[in-house]
Amino acid sequence: MDETKVRMTSLVSGNVQGVGFRDWVRRHAQAAGLVGSATNLDDGRVEVVAEGPRTDCEQLAAKLRGPDCPGSINDVSTEWVDARDDLDGFYLG
Numbered sequence: 001m002d003e004t005k006v007r008m009t010s011l012v013s014g015n016v017q018g019v020g021f022r023d024w025v026r027r028h029a030q031a032a033g034l035v036g037s038a039t040n041l042d043d044g045r046v047e048v049v050a051e052g053p054r055t056d057c058e059q060l061a062a063k064l065r066g067p068d069c070p071g072s073i074n075d076v077s078t079e080w081v082d083a084r085d086d087l088d089g090f091y092l093g
Helices: 021-031 054-064
Strands: 005-015 035-040 046-053 072-082 090-092
Touching: 005 054, 021 035, 021 046, 021 054, 021 090, 046 054, 054 072
Parallel strands: 035 090
Antiparallel strands: 005 046, 005 072, 035 046
């Protein structure tokens, strides 16, 4: 397991607003002990920011592409950077 702390930012497109997607992301992120946010964007996408151990972030990123998330996903683009340690909790925006 890679315990190096990272920050992932995923932009999720498809039918992801108004279907419980952000709350679903928050539940999975909090269960993994991750901090960050899930925010609706004006263009219909959701931005997911999560920070924590790389393995846990990778598992969350995989769930964003999985069949169990609410709505329907067209695309997920994810960027990885070093953790900044400036987040506390997991928020919906």
